[in-house]
Amino acid sequence: xxxxxxxxxxxxxxxxxxxxxxxxxxxxxxxxxxxxxxxxxxxxxxxxxxxxxxxxxxxxxxxxxxxxxxxxxxxxxxxxxxxxxxxxxxxxxxxxxxxxxxxxxxxxxxxxxxxxxxxxxxxxxxxxxxxxxxxxxxxxxxxxxxxxxxxxxxxxxxxxxxxxxxxxxxxxxxxxxxxxxxxxxxxxxxxxxxxxxxxxxxxxxxxxxxxxxxxxxxxxxxxxxxxxxxxx
Amino acid sequence: xxxxxxxxxxxxxxxxxxxxxxxxxxxxxxxxxxxxxxxxxxxxxxxxxxxxxxxxxxxxxxxxxxxxxxxxxxxxxxxxxxxxxxxxxxxxxxxxxxxxxxxxxxxxxxxxxxxxxxxxxxxxxxxxxxxxxxxxxxxxxxxxxxxxxxxxxxxxxxxxxxxxxxxxxxxxxxxxxxxxxxxxxxxxxxxxxxxxxxxxxxxxxxxxxxxxxxxxxxxxxxxxxxxxxxxxxxxxxxxxxxxxxxxxxxxxxxxxxxxxxxxxxxxxxxxxxxxxxxxxxxxxxxxxxxxxxxxxxxxxxxxxxxxxxxxxxxxxxxxxxxxxxxxxxxxxxxxxxxxxxxxxxxxxxxxxxxxxxxxxxxxxxxxxxxxxxxxxxxxxxxxxxxxxxxxxxxxxxxxxxxxxxxxxxxxxxxxxxxxxxx
Numbered sequence: 045x046x047x048x049x050x051x052x053x054x055x056x057x058x059x060x061x062x063x064x065x066x067x068x069x070x071x072x073x074x075x076x077x078x079x080x081x082x083x084x085x086x087x088x089x090x091x092x093x094x095x096x097x098x099x100x101x102x103x104x105x106x107x108x109x110x111x112x113x114x115x116x117x118x119x120x121x122x123x124x125x126x127x128x129x130x131x132x133x134x135x136x137x138x139x140x141x142x143x144x145x146x147x148x149x150x151x152x153x154x155x156x157x158x159x160x161x162x163x164x165x166x167x168x169x170x171x172x173x174x175x176x177x178x179x180x181x182x183x184x185x186x187x188x189x190x191x192x193x194x195x196x197x198x199x200x201x202x203x204x205x206x207x208x209x210x211x212x213x214x215x216x217x218x219x220x221x222x223x224x225x226x227x228x229x230x231x232x233x234x235x236x237x238x239x240x241x242x243x244x245x246x247x248x249x250x251x252x253x254x255x256x257x258x259x260x261x262x263x264x265x266x267x268x269x270x271x272x273x274x275x276x
Numbered sequence: 277x278x279x280x281x282x283x284x285x286x287x288x289x290x291x292x293x294x295x296x297x298x299x300x301x302x303x304x305x306x307x308x309x310x311x312x313x314x315x316x317x318x319x320x321x322x323x324x325x326x327x328x329x330x331x332x333x334x335x336x337x338x339x340x341x342x343x344x345x346x347x348x349x350x351x352x353x354x355x356x357x358x359x360x361x362x363x364x365x366x367x368x369x370x371x372x373x374x375x376x377x378x379x380x381x382x383x384x385x386x387x388x389x390x391x392x393x394x395x396x397x398x399x400x401x402x403x404x405x406x407x408x409x410x411x412x413x414x415x416x417x418x419x420x421x422x423x424x425x426x427x428x429x430x431x432x433x434x435x436x437x438x439x440x441x442x443x444x445x446x447x448x449x450x451x452x453x454x455x456x457x458x459x460x461x462x463x464x465x466x467x468x469x470x471x472x473x474x475x476x477x478x479x480x481x482x483x484x485x486x487x488x489x490x491x492x493x494x495x496x497x498x499x500x501x502x503x504x505x506x507x508x509x510x511x512x513x514x515x516x517x518x519x520x521x522x523x524x525x526x527x528x529x530x531x532x533x534x535x536x537x538x539x540x541x542x543x544x545x546x547x548x549x550x551x552x553x554x555x556x557x558x559x560x561x562x563x564x565x566x567x568x569x570x571x572x573x574x575x576x577x578x579x580x581x582x583x584x585x586x587x588x589x590x591x592x593x594x595x596x597x598x599x600x601x602x603x604x605x606x607x608x609x610x611x612x613x614x615x616x617x618x619x620x621x622x623x624x625x626x627x628x629x630x631x632x633x634x635x636x637x638x639x640x641x642x643x644x645x646x647x648x649x650x651x652x653x654x655x656x657x658x659x660x661x662x663x664x665x666x667x668x669x670x671x672x673x674x675x676x677x678x679x680x681x682x683x684x685x686x687x688x689x690x691x692x693x694x695x696x697x698x
Contacts, residue, residue, distance in 0.1 A: 096691075103590065105590055205591070
């Protein structure tokens with residue numbers, strides 16, 4: 045029996061069922077999982093195994109068909125859109141496969157996006173972003189637009205955007221999928237360091253074996269259900 | 277506030293980012309608005325000229341009459357000397373006085389005009405020869421002879437077709453017969469001092485101007501008049517001045533009625549309104565074109581950026597902020613295009629038509645409509661109110677046209693948006 049205190053995220057028999065043109069797909073099937081604060085977790089599995097859907101359920105980007113989801117012990121299952129937006133802003137960070145930086149903003153403006161929405165003053169924003177850029181090796185690129193950055197640099201900016209407001213949980217969907225091995229390793233170094241230094245909880249959905257090797261916990265999904273769950 | 281600044285910054289950059297698409301849409305809106313400004317300034321100019329031409333031959337932009345005069349058209353329904361003094365005092369209002377172009381007292385009556393050849397019903401108007409030319413410009417419509425002068429007493433200025441019908445020539449005499457306030461029939465002899473042509477047959481066939489003093493003595497009304505007609509500097513001032521004067525003359529309401537040209541010349545008002553409705557249809561079509569251009573651009577922009585909207589929502593932007601972002605983009609596009617469109621419209625209208633928009637080729641030297649002779653050269657009129665109305669209308673169109681794309685942006689599924697490839 046799990047204890048519902050202090051989990052970064054947990055689910056109870058959560059299902060996600062998609063229906064399209066009369067075809068029903070059970071993307072996530074009755075998953076019950078608990079991820080503790082400070083964990084560095086990888087959700088692994090073949091394409092269609094439900095990794096991204098489970099990650100989206102963790103982040104409140106999609107709602108479960110059945111079951112419940114808690115973030116930091118707040119039940120988000122029935123939260124309003126407004127409450128979810130606030131929760132994502134204050135408690136969660138996202139890193140996406142395709143970087144998904146806003147092309148009209150500079151690297152600095154992208155990174156400080158969450159802080160702006162939180163109403164953090166300009167001086168504090170600049171201080172935090174500069175420190176983070178220094179830490180993850182992209183100092184000096186603050187004024188560049190995403191189009192003028194390499195894939196690795198863009199993904200680092202995306203990581204900076206995800207962690208700059210010091211969220212309790214960062215959810216990353218295939219963050220290394222579009223990167224070469226050197227950029228991928230460098231990015232993983234950054235995230236491992238942030239996990240260690242800031243205690244930020246990271247949950248990844250990935251096929252990347254290098255990322256799996258560095259995970260402290262590896263959850264394998266098959267056909268929408270947990271096939272194995274190992275801590276290292 | 278910071279959130280709002282971020283939204284405005286994003287909106288501005290997004291409009292700039294799709295520069296070609298934004299420019300094409302803006303061009304459509306600029307041309308639409310320029311056409312709107314041009315058509316409205318020309319229409320306003322044409323209407324004002326039309327109205328002025330009509331009211332010069334009628335009873336002015338504003339008319340003071342006894343309350344029953346319009347219905348009964350009887351000489352006993354006249355304004356006394358005391359009433360005239362009250363009207364003069366009301367017109368001295370500091371708000372109204374600077375807008376007065378002419379004030380003409382008139383004594384108007386239906387009479388029988390008899391000459392050797394025939395006798396016909398006519399409209400006799402006693403006018404002040406010193407003040408009347410500035411009002412009706414009859415001195416500019418002379419066919420033969422001259423207009424009335426202040427020293428005239430038994431002179432008559434006669435419509436050219438009436439003169440022909442009665443076979444009158446300059447210097448010939450005719451007898452005017454009418455009933456006075458007491459109902460007694462009374463005659464007045466006058467000599468033709470001049471003839472005129474207005475191009476309006478019903479006027480040229482039946483109107484005679486005689487000196488006001490002669491008419492008053494003939495009909496026995498002392499210094500009474502049936503109408504005090506007022507010409508303003510612009511027709512659009514008529515309604516508000518009518519209300520102001522009605523308030524000022526409220527204590528005399530049982531003896532003095534204040535009418536705007538709309539009430540005094542309902543057929544002219546109806547014709548102008550009809551023309552206005554035609555303009556509204558044209559403006560409506562322009563607004564629809566502008567709205568479609570905005571919907572197309574903003575909606576395309578939203579669909580193209582589905583993934584981005586998913587990302588900003590995932591990062592914590594609320595639905596209403598997402599809608600606000602799209603609306604702001606629409607408003608920026610509308611605002612910039614609106615400003616350029618108004619300036620372009622002003623420049624083009626002034627550049628091409630500051631000497632007037634000449635329709636002589638289509639209308640001839642002059643045309644008549646609703647009892648008015650219209651000069652076929654229209655001088656455009658630029659009014660701040662009109663420009664503000666155009667700009668506000670376009671802003672509203674921009675806002676309304678952006679509502680659907682904004683709503684679409686709020687309906688984007690975040691999880692699905694991440695899979696979206698532009």
